[in-house]
Amino acid sequence: MSETPPPDASWSRRELVRTGAALAIPLVVAGCAATSPSKPKVFAPLVSKRLKIGVIGCGGRGTGAAVQALRADPNTVLWSMSDVFADRLESSVAGIAAELGADAAARVQVPPERRHVGFDAYHKVTDDPDVDVVLLTSYPHFRPAHLAAAVANGKHVFAEKPLAVDGPGIRSVLASCEIAKQRKLALLVGFCWRHHDGMRATFDALHDDAIGDVMSVHTTYHTSTLSKRPRQPSWSEMEFQMRNWWHFAWISGDHIVEQAVHSIDRLAWAMRDALPTRVTCLGGRAARSGPEHGDVYDHFAAIYEYADGRRGFHSCTQIDGTPSDNTDYVTGTHGRAAINGWNPESFVMLDRKGREEWRYKGENRDMYQNEHDALFASIRGGYPIHDGVRSANSTLMAIMARMAAYSGQTVTWQQALESHEALGPATYALGDVPLRDVPIPGKTPLA
Numbered sequence: 516m517s518e519t520p521p522p523d524a525s526w527s528r529r530e531l532v533r534t535g536a537a538l539a540i541p542l543v544v545a546g547c548a549a550t551s552p553s554k555p556k557v558f559a560p561l562v563s564k565r566l567k568i569g570v571i572g573c574g575g576r577g578t579g580a581a582v583q584a585l586r587a588d589p590n591t592v593l594w595s596m597s598d599v600f601a602d603r604l605e606s607s608v609a610g611i612a613a614e615l616g617a618d619a620a621a622r623v624q625v626p627p628e629r630r631h632v633g634f635d636a637y638h639k640v641t642d643d644p645d646v647d648v649v650l651l652t653s654y655p656h657f658r659p660a661h662l663a664a665a666v667a668n669g670k671h672v673f674a675e676k677p678l679a680v681d682g683p684g685i686r687s688v689l690a691s692c693e694i695a696k697q698r699k700l701a702l703l704v705g706f707c708w709r710h711h712d713g714m715r716a717t718f719d720a721l722h723d724d725a726i727g728d729v730m731s732v733h734t735t736y737h738t739s740t741l742s743k744r745p746r747q748p749s750w751s752e753m754e755f756q757m758r759n760w761w762h763f764a765w766i767s768g769d770h771i772v773e774q775a776v777h778s779i780d781r782l783a784w785a786m787r788d789a790l791p792t793r794v795t796c797l798g799g800r801a802a803r804s805g806p807e808h809g810d811v812y813d814h815f816a817a818i819y820e821y822a823d824g825r826r827g828f829h830s831c832t833q834i835d836g837t838p839s840d841n842t843d844y845v846t847g848t849h850g851r852a853a854i855n856g857w858n859p860e861s862f863v864m865l866d867r868k869g870r871e872e873w874r875y876k877g878e879n880r881d882m883y884q885n886e887h888d889a890l891f892a893s894i895r896g897g898y899p900i901h902d903g904v905r906s907a908n909s910t911l912m913a914i915m916a917r918m919a920a921y922s923g924q925t926v927t928w929q930q931a932l933e934s935h936e937a938l939g940p941a942t943y944a945l946g947d948v949p950l951r952d953v954p955i956p957g958k959t960p961l962a
C-alpha cells in the first residue's frame with residue numbers, strides 16, 4: 516500500500532549513511548525539536564527515543580487515538596493536550612487513564628501545566644520542543660492551521676479526516692504536506708478503511724484484476740440524523756455551534772465532507788486515486804429544519820466525471836426512518852463487487868453471472884489500532900508514512916461536491932482547488948458568530 520511503504524532503499528539507506536545512523540544503532544539525531552521550516556533538521560529513525568505525544572482536540576477521537584498511539588509503541592508517553600473546552604480535556608484524560616488501567620500512571624504524564632485550554636492553546640502543544648508526535652483530532656475547520664503549526668515545528672502527525680472544509684484549507688494542507696515530506700516527517704491521515712485488513716485485501720484484489728477493469732463505482736453513506744446538544748443559558752452562540760459542530764458547515768464541512776468522505780475516499784481508492792475532472796451534485800434539506808440544525812444539508816448525490824470518460828457516483832443521507840446503506844458498489848469489465856466494511860462477508864468478488872470469484876478469509880483487526888501501529892513503525896523504522904496528499908485529494912473531492920450542491924453548478928477540480936471561499940469567521944472567540952443561511956442551489960453563488 517502506498518501509505519505504508521517498507522523502508523525505502525532509495526532514500527532511507529542513503530540518509531542513514533549520510534547521517535551516520537543505522538537502524539540497528541540506538542539513535543542519536545531526533546529530527547523532532549522545533550526548528551525553522553527553512554532549516555530542516557537531519558532526519559534519522561527514532562529507534563530508541565521515548566516518544567512524547569501531544570493531542571489537539573480531546574473528544575471522542577482524540578481520546579481513542581491517544582490510547583491507540585500509546586498501545587502502538589511501548590516507549591511512548593502522553594505529554595501535552597489542548598482543547599477549546601476544559602471539560603472535554605479533563606474527561607479525555609480520565610477516559611485515557613481508565614482505558615490504560617494499571618499502565619496509566621507511567622504512560623499519562625500530563626500535569627496541569629501541560630493541559631492547555633482555548634482556541635490558541637494548540638500552539639502550546641506544537642511549540643513544545645519535547646513533543647515528538649501530535650494527534651490532530653479537533654474539528655475539520657481547524658485542521659489546516661493545526662497541521663501547519665505541527666509540521667513547522669518538526670512534529671510527526673496523525674491527523675483525523677477530513678483535512679479541511681474549503682479550498683483555502685486544502686491549499687494550506689498541501690503546503691504543509693510539502694514541508695512534511697521535505698523534513699521527513701510522518702503524516703498519517705485517519706481514512707481508517709485504508710488500514711482495515713479485509714478492506715485492503717479486497718481493494719488489492721480489485722486492483723489485481725479480480726473483476727477486470729473498474730468501469731464504474733457508486734459508494735453510499737445513508738444513515739440517521741445528527742444528535743443535538745441543547746443550548747445552555749451560559750453558552751454564547753460560538754459555544755453552541757462548537758458543541759453542536761456537525762450542524763455547521765464552517766466547522767464540519769457538512770456531512771458529505773465530515774462523515775461521507777470515508778465513502779468518497781473509497782470511491783477514489785477504487786478508481787486508483789485518479790482525480791475527477793468535475794462534479795455535479797444534487798443536495799438539500801428534506802427532513803431537517805430549524806436553526807438548531809444550523810445550515811447543513813441532509814442529503815447529497817454526486818456524479819464525478821473522469822478524464823477517460825468513466826463516472827463515479829456517491830450518495831449520502833442523514834435522515835431518520837430511511838434505510839441505511841454504507842456500501843461500495845463496483846462494476847468491472849468481468850464482474851462486480853458490493854463491499855461493506857461493516858460486513859466482512861461482503862469482501863467478495865463476483866463474476867458477471869454473480870458467481871463467487873474471490874473471497875477474503877483473513878483476520879480483521881482493529882483498523883484504528885492498525886493506523887497507529889503503522890504510523891509508529893514508520894517513525895521508528897525511518898520510513899515516515901505520508902498519505903497527506905492523497906488524503907487532501909479525497910477531502911477536496913468531498914468539498915467540490917458540496918460546492919456543486921450548494922450552488923447548483925458543475926464544479927471542476929481546478930475551481931475547487933483554487934476557490935477563495937473560506938468558511939467561518941476570521942478570528943475565534945466564545946462570543947457571537949453569524950449563522951449562515953441554508954444554501955439554495957441556483958441562487959447561492961459559487962465562490
Ligand SMILES: NC(=O)c1ccc[n+]([C@@H]2O[C@H](COP(=O)([O-])OP(=O)(O)OC[C@H]3O[C@@H](n4cnc5c(N)ncnc54)[C@H](O)[C@@H]3O)[C@@H](O)[C@H]2O)c1
Binds near residue numbers: 633652654774
Ligand atoms: N476516522 C473515523 O472513523 C472518525 C470517527 C469519528 C470522528 N472522526 C473525526 O475526528 C474528528 C473529531 O471528531 P470527534 O468525534 O472526536 O469530535 P468530538 O466533538 O468528540 O471531539 C473534538 C474535540 O476537539 C475540540 N476542538 C475543537 N476545535 C478545537 C481547536 N481549535 N483546538 C483544540 N480543540 C478543539 C472540541 O472541543 C472537542 O473536544 C473529526 O474530524 C471527525 O470527522 C473520525
